[in-house]
Structures are given as structure tokens and as C-alpha cells.
Amino acid sequence: MDALNITHLPAPTSPSLPAPSEPYDYHRSAHTPLIIDNGSTTFRWGFATSRSPQFGPNVIAKYKERRTNKPLLLFGEGVEVESGAKAQARTPWEGDVLLNFDALENALDYAFVNLGIDTPSVDHPVLMTERLASPLHSRSLTSELMFEQYSVPSLTYCVDGVMSFYQNNWNASQGPFTSDGLVLSFNTASTSVIPVLNGKGIMSHAKRIPWGASQASEYLLKLIQLKYSSFPTRVTSSQSNWMLRNFCEFATDYSSILRTLKDPLQMRAHERIVQFPFVLPTHEEKTEEELARLAEKRKEQGRKLQEMAAKTRMEKLVQKENDLRYLLDLRERRDDMSKREWMIKLQEEGFDDEAGLEETIKKLEGDLKKARKKEAEGEDIVEEPSFPLVDVPDAELDEEGLKEKKKQKLMKAGFEARARARREKEQERAEKELEEKREEEEREMDLTGWSRRMRQEQEALINKIKERARRRAALGDRKSAAAQARMKSIATLANDDRVPKKKRKGGGEDMFGADDADWAIYRKINTAAPSSDEEEDLNQLAAVEEKLLAYDPTFTNQQTHAFMTTQRSALVSAFRPLYEEGDVEGNTRIHLNVERWRVCEAWFSPSMAGVDSAGLAEVIQNILARFPDPEKGRLVKNMFLTGSPSQLPGLIPRLHETLRPNLPAEMPIQIVRAVDPAQDAWKGMAKFATTEEFAKVGVTRQEYEEHGGERIRRWWGANWNGGFIP
Known part of the structure; x- marks a missing residue:
């Protein structure tokens, strides 16, 4: 970034005493x-x-x-x-x-x-x-x-x-005084055009538009607030007025300027940067001993947190095993009860029916299986413990023996489940090693073909992710085809024929969810539901890109999905550059580019700033149209600009460019500015x-x-x- 374009906001000056007047x-x-x-x-x-x-x-x-x-x-x-x-x-x-x-x-x-x-x-x-x-x-x-x-x-x-x-x-x-001319008076809250002939102002033909320096300054302030909605410093009207006077200018051809600024490099070249005051954060420097002590303290805190987390996981695991053991005992006692007693017992335990009990048991078994599989990853192989009572007939055991036998059966089941999980893990590891070996051989034999295949896989995964994003965006528009199809699915579900209409009116049970296919319908109509497929695709995409980065020298970080999704377009980056979060100096800068010409263009097109009025060029042409050509020539031969805003650069060339096509070629135009x-x-x-x-x-x-x-x-x-x- 060119430091020459950076201008520091001037500090407010102390009020000066008025100059002494004459006695x-x-x-x-x-x-x-x-x-x-x-x-x-x-x-x-x-x-x-x-x-x-x-x-x-x-x-x-x-x-x-x-x-x-x-x-x-x-x-x-x-x-x-x-x-x-x-x-x-x-x-x-x-x-x-x-x-x-x-x-x-x-x-x-x-x-x-x-x-x-x-x-x-x-x-x-x-x-x-x-x-x-x-x-x-x-x-x-x-x-x-x-x-x-x-x-x-x-x-x-x-x-x-x-x-x-x-x-x-x-x-x-x-x-x-007999001078002729057309006076363009740029005031604070308006701009007036007054024809003067033979030294007399023709006020009956004079016009005024409701746009001046104060409106331009306020317009620039609004553009800045829109562009920097979270700017850390409050931008005041006096500061925007200073920026208007120092950085804004009239464009000879506003459309041409906009076409030029479409090029990010041109936008960078034409921008002006205003540096607002800032205070650098002070960082207390620590000695090596203090840094080592803090590192040791953080390590100790991390160790304690790991121990607490492990203890909590173990307590939850033991609680789930106890809950599972209790529910299995409850299910085994079903044959000893009548149907009425069984339903009462289920309700006492918080279940509506037997299906709820089975679902809870199934869920607990799945949770325990996942927990044991996770533990098996870091667990050393141990010898199988003995369970002597498992094969002993129940008739040969007393009540205490029966309880111990049930306990040993559960322990044996848990040990076998962990062993099975270890075997599955080893099998997955072996398959993964085999796949990596085949892939390595393929790379060594044909790196170009392997790279082409991986890039195609990356492209396919990115397209799948983009398609999901497009669908979510389409569902946000109620008039889109996807949104209409979603509403149709909801209407179809409202008319679910699995429950008779009479029963639905009477508050009958909702059967949605009774079939596994209902979950696919739910995911289709619920845009906020998390997608496990999307998470799996992202993980797979990250793995593919990691391989490409490691083995394909032509594949760079700029080609990864993460970089492409976070990268802003070059034009947007030039319009408003982003600085790092900790860059206090950069985040207190305002980059003026398009605004430099847009604010001044409002004098010629007030409608772009929301003002219902004719522009300056149109007003001048309407006034000149009221005079015959000889008098019109006397007016345009001495177009006089006055008022502080008339000092903005580019005004005289813009007036020449605007008026010349509407006047006879032999009629000279001369525009002067007040001394x-x-x-x-x-x-x-x-x-x-x-x-x-x-x-x-x-x-x-x-x-x-x-x-x-x-x-x-x-x-x-x-x-x-x-x-x-x-």
C-alpha cells in the first residue's frame, strides 16, 4: 500500500481570538x-x-x-x-x-x-x-x-x-457596472444560478437547487457510515466536511470514472486514506522466568482439566452401565407380571409403552459401544479375565450367586465388546494402510494421473457443498422453486393419511416419524437441520486437499476450499481493505475511492442522494434556453463561480464537458472562478x-x-x- 496516500486527520485547533478592529x-x-x-x-x-x-x-x-x-x-x-x-x-x-x-x-x-x-x-x-x-x-x-x-x-x-x-x-x-455573465453561487445549503446582463441580475430567471456543501458533507458522512458500520471512532460532521474539501472532486465523465474504478489496481491508485487518531495497546514485557512459570501453570491447568474430563467421562460411563443393567433386569421381569402390572411399572419408570423402554436400552447400548471403542484406542491389550459363574446353571446357584452371575455376564459382554471394537479398529487401520500403500504406488507410477483424479474428487466435493449452499439460499426466497416444493411437502405432511381425519380432529396421535423415510422428508423441509453428509464431505475434502498439498507441487493454498470461501473478491478488497483484528492502526483508517467523485456528482444528479431536484447542468440549460443566442453567448462567455464549494477540483472541466454539446460550436465558453x-x-x-x-x-x-x-x-x-x- 502506498504510504503517500495516507493523510492523518488534523488535530482540532484551539479557537483563535478575533483580530482587533479599528477604533x-x-x-x-x-x-x-x-x-x-x-x-x-x-x-x-x-x-x-x-x-x-x-x-x-x-x-x-x-x-x-x-x-x-x-x-x-x-x-x-x-x-x-x-x-x-x-x-x-x-x-x-x-x-x-x-x-x-x-x-x-x-x-x-x-x-x-x-x-x-x-x-x-x-x-x-x-x-x-x-x-x-x-x-x-x-x-x-x-x-x-x-x-x-x-x-x-x-x-x-x-x-x-x-x-x-x-x-x-x-x-x-x-x-x-455593465458586465454580463452567468453567476453560479455555491452556498452552504443551496446552489444558485443567476444570469446577469448589462450589470443587472435577472432575478426572474434565476434558479436555486437544494444542494450545497452541508448536504454534500452529510452525504459523504452517510456513505462512510455505511461502508464502515463498525468503525471504532465516531466520525463527525466537521471531519466529513474536511474530507469533502480535501479529497473530493468533480468527474469530467462520471460513468467513465466508474468504469476505470472497476479495475482493482486503478481503485487502489485513486484512493485516499485518512488515518484517524489511535492509541497503540501497551503490552507488559515479561522475563523468561515469568514466561516459563506461566507456561508451567497453563500446562498444570490443562492436565487438571484433562483429569477432570476423564473422571467425568468415567462417571457417566459407570452411570450408563448401571442404568443399562437396571433396564435389562426390568425387561427380564416382564414375564413375571400381568399386562396391567407391566404397564403400571413402565409408567412408574417414566416410559409410555414397551417401545420406549426398548428404544432407551438400544440407545444406552450404542452409547456404551461408542465409549468403549474410544477407550480401546488408547487401551493396552490385556488378558481375558475369568468369569467362572457364566457357564454355571442357575439351579446350582443361590440368590447371591445369581446376582454375581448377572454381573459377570455384563462384565464379559463389556470385555467382548471392547475386544471387538479393538479388532474393528485394527481392521480399519489395516485397510487404511493398504489403501495408502496402493495410493502411494499409484502416485509413484503416474503422479499426473493421481493428481488429476484427486482434483476431480475435490471439484466434485466442492460442487456438492456449493449445491447445498445454493439450495439453502433458494429456500430463503419464498418465490423460488425450492421454497415452493418445500411448502408442498409441508402441505402433504399436514394431510398424512396414516391417521384418519376424524381421529386427527379429535387430537389423535401424530404418526410423522413412525417410518425411517420421514427423517429424509424432515431434512428436506427443515433448512436449519444440521447435515451429517455435509460434515462428512467437508472432512473428506480436507483430507483430499491435504494430500494434494503434500504431493502435488502445482497445488497451492490459494486453491483450497477454505481459502476460496474466505477470500473476498479483488474489487471488494480494493473498495474496503480488511486489516487483521489486532492491527489498531489499520482498523482506524478510512479508504476513500468511489466516494471522492460520487459526492460531487450529486450536484449534477441530486436524485442519487435522494433529493428530488434537477441537477446543476439541467438548471443552467433551462436558464440559457430563455435567452436568444446573442444574449446566451454573452452569458456563457463569462460564467462566474463563487462560494467555497466552487474550489473543489474538476468543476470547471465538468461544466465545459456538460455545456459544450448543447451550445453552437461558434459560441465560446469561458468559466472563471472568484479570486x-x-x-x-x-x-x-x-x-x-x-x-x-x-x-x-x-x-x-x-x-x-x-x-x-x-x-x-x-x-x-x-x-x-x-x-x-x-
Whole structure:
């Protein structure tokens, strides 16, 4: 893995104090315009004569300090200082709509105090941004706040994208502002497209799509959470926003990028790895004496466990032998009882009928046979003990002799069973040795043929195992043929004709299981039932592969069934590499590959992120279609990008690639980006506020009291919705 692609997540920086502003005495009686860029993410403010604005995150928090129990009002980066204040943080914006006016008032208070304004009213004309097509009630409440709370002499609204265009396209030496262009304003919660002709924004043709940097950041966060559902570190929105700004980009041809990334090597080459902070586990080093003591302790514990297990097995074996002896005695007493007494005795012993007794005896004999066979594997051959009373007639023995005779018969039966098990084991061992010898001779004579036969056997076993897996998967789909056949078998069993319908209705005995064939039916309909055949096939497959690994030099571990079932596809491995369980560093990495282009593609196809809206290219084409070719040519000759998200790589080539096929070949396209996409809107507002035109476009306090807060003056940089003051 290329270490150059690994980027460490930056540590959070401590909040910085705002830069000192100019002394207020310079502006006290000068009525210097105040410029306020009320952005969804960043709040910028300052006097029009300042070179750059003061700014901070547009967020406030009302917080009670724990030590002094005093209420605090925090703004901007001050919210990050107090961890308890983050939960109380609020922003004036809800998406792209200004709703929380208490938060706006607190932000304005902070801005005016920071500027040093110490008068009862704010005696400065204000130029303030608002969103394209803002709701009238938002403007009305904002005007009410500015005029009633701060008593500003005049208030002017403008659209930030148009003012950024003004900053980059107007020079005082050129006379009036008459530039043409198409403004693409990338904001936090939306993206606006505004045509500008002869220096005037054509707001009636402007469009806005509900997709911006905040939605893109949230979309990236969801993709990461889906890809790393068990990531050990919580990924925050600020971290996903950092990844969006540093690693995501627009694709000139998104489909072509996806085809390229189908190659695992290409996906590896294009990925970016983000390393999250981690703490290596500390391992206490032990001396050789301590390690030896621990090893001896583990060995002693293992020995004790083996002894306990052997003792438990022996106790169970003795208990089963006693139980078998008792049940055999019970069966022999059957002839001494009447049928009624026999049934009562069986019920006292916990059996429903004689068949239950026979089944239990058969099961105990089988368990004892298996246990004795297992013991015989590690048991030395001993001489046959003597059982003198076995051949003595019962008539010649008293009661104690008869009991001893029964005991000796059982002991003799057990000894003979163990001897028989040893003989069977020796026979199996001999047959196995003979088979291995024949196989060895076959390998020596024709290794290629032997290897071919073993590989065919391996393939046949793997196919059997895969077929069982496919059947289980098919049974999981209720519409599959296998599931339908299973339901048919269940329906057939429900109509079992071995019990009359009348008796079934009356609660008659269920006869399913009375035949051995019922077990095959049960295994067929019960997908959860363990299969002994599958276990046997897996064991046989492991043995075949072990032989191939030992004798066939062309057979490798990568060809074994275990490796093939655990190996992920190369593409999936490249999409999300897996690290070993103990690799703390690797398991705190996020691999970004497809997400790098997918997130930005949502600007052109919002539907892929679940947003029902036209994409940016479609909106631009719809706007251009409203203009004749001469005006359309003036617009596309100066396509202007502004807003922080416009700095994402690949945007300009993508717009060229999208628009060029839909425009005449002789119509040139020129796309430029704002010099400072983050602050050019404020700088353009400050530049405009120093012109004579600024005094003509604001709403005065007298006009506010006469017409209300919804009224504005119609001018080239403002919204055109709502009423207008003549």
C-alpha cells in the first residue's frame, strides 16, 4: 500500500481570538456603512472602509458556567471552547431559510460589540445579504429587528453571489457596472444560478437547487457510515466536511470514472486514506522466568482439566452401565407380571409403552459401544479375565450367586465388546494402510494421473457443498422453486393419511416419524437441520486437499476450499481493505475511492442522494434556453463561480464537458472562478457601499414605518420577490 496516500486527520485547533478592529472613533460620526454577510456557516461583518471583514462561525450557545453558575452567551469559536455548550448550540439558519431570529440578534450583538459601537443605536446604514428567493416573512422579521432593535438609519438587502460577481468584474475606472455573465453561487445549503446582463441580475430567471456543501458533507458522512458500520471512532460532521474539501472532486465523465474504478489496481491508485487518531495497546514485557512459570501453570491447568474430563467421562460411563443393567433386569421381569402390572411399572419408570423402554436400552447400548471403542484406542491389550459363574446353571446357584452371575455376564459382554471394537479398529487401520500403500504406488507410477483424479474428487466435493449452499439460499426466497416444493411437502405432511381425519380432529396421535423415510422428508423441509453428509464431505475434502498439498507441487493454498470461501473478491478488497483484528492502526483508517467523485456528482444528479431536484447542468440549460443566442453567448462567455464549494477540483472541466454539446460550436465558453470565493461577496458589498448608488437603493426608517418590512427597492443586486418601494 502506498504510504503517500495516507493523510492523518488534523488535530482540532484551539479557537483563535478575533483580530482587533479599528477604533470606533474613526466611524462615530461618519455614518460609515456596515457590511454584514449573514452566511449559513460563517458570519462576516465590518465597516465598508475595512480591507477585510471580521468573521466567525455563525453559531451561538446560551450556556451556564459550572464553576460560577453564571449564564454565558457564546458566539462562533467560543462555542467550541466549552464542551457543554456544544449541545446548546444554535444557528440562525434552518437549511437555507432564516428562522431563528434570537440567534441572529445574538450574532449581531457580538458583531456590533466587536466593532466597538457603544451608542444606544447603530447609526450606520447597513448592507446585508439574504438568500435568493428568501421567504417574505424572513425579510420582514429581519427588517423589524434592524429598525426596531438597533434603529439603523437605512437597510439594504443584496444577493451574495451577485456581489461577488460585482467584486471581480467592476473597476471604478470603467464607469458604471455593465458586465454580463452567468453567476453560479455555491452556498452552504443551496446552489444558485443567476444570469446577469448589462450589470443587472435577472432575478426572474434565476434558479436555486437544494444542494450545497452541508448536504454534500452529510452525504459523504452517510456513505462512510455505511461502508464502515463498525468503525471504532465516531466520525463527525466537521471531519466529513474536511474530507469533502480535501479529497473530493468533480468527474469530467462520471460513468467513465466508474468504469476505470472497476479495475482493482486503478481503485487502489485513486484512493485516499485518512488515518484517524489511535492509541497503540501497551503490552507488559515479561522475563523468561515469568514466561516459563506461566507456561508451567497453563500446562498444570490443562492436565487438571484433562483429569477432570476423564473422571467425568468415567462417571457417566459407570452411570450408563448401571442404568443399562437396571433396564435389562426390568425387561427380564416382564414375564413375571400381568399386562396391567407391566404397564403400571413402565409408567412408574417414566416410559409410555414397551417401545420406549426398548428404544432407551438400544440407545444406552450404542452409547456404551461408542465409549468403549474410544477407550480401546488408547487401551493396552490385556488378558481375558475369568468369569467362572457364566457357564454355571442357575439351579446350582443361590440368590447371591445369581446376582454375581448377572454381573459377570455384563462384565464379559463389556470385555467382548471392547475386544471387538479393538479388532474393528485394527481392521480399519489395516485397510487404511493398504489403501495408502496402493495410493502411494499409484502416485509413484503416474503422479499426473493421481493428481488429476484427486482434483476431480475435490471439484466434485466442492460442487456438492456449493449445491447445498445454493439450495439453502433458494429456500430463503419464498418465490423460488425450492421454497415452493418445500411448502408442498409441508402441505402433504399436514394431510398424512396414516391417521384418519376424524381421529386427527379429535387430537389423535401424530404418526410423522413412525417410518425411517420421514427423517429424509424432515431434512428436506427443515433448512436449519444440521447435515451429517455435509460434515462428512467437508472432512473428506480436507483430507483430499491435504494430500494434494503434500504431493502435488502445482497445488497451492490459494486453491483450497477454505481459502476460496474466505477470500473476498479483488474489487471488494480494493473498495474496503480488511486489516487483521489486532492491527489498531489499520482498523482506524478510512479508504476513500468511489466516494471522492460520487459526492460531487450529486450536484449534477441530486436524485442519487435522494433529493428530488434537477441537477446543476439541467438548471443552467433551462436558464440559457430563455435567452436568444446573442444574449446566451454573452452569458456563457463569462460564467462566474463563487462560494467555497466552487474550489473543489474538476468543476470547471465538468461544466465545459456538460455545456459544450448543447451550445453552437461558434459560441465560446469561458468559466472563471472568484479570486477569493469565501470573502469576495463581502468585499463586493463593501466596494458597492462606497458608491453614490448605494444611498439610492436602501430602505430608510421612514419608508419602513410607512410600507413595512417586506418592501424593498428594486435594484440590480437584490431579490425581486415581494413589494417594491417606488
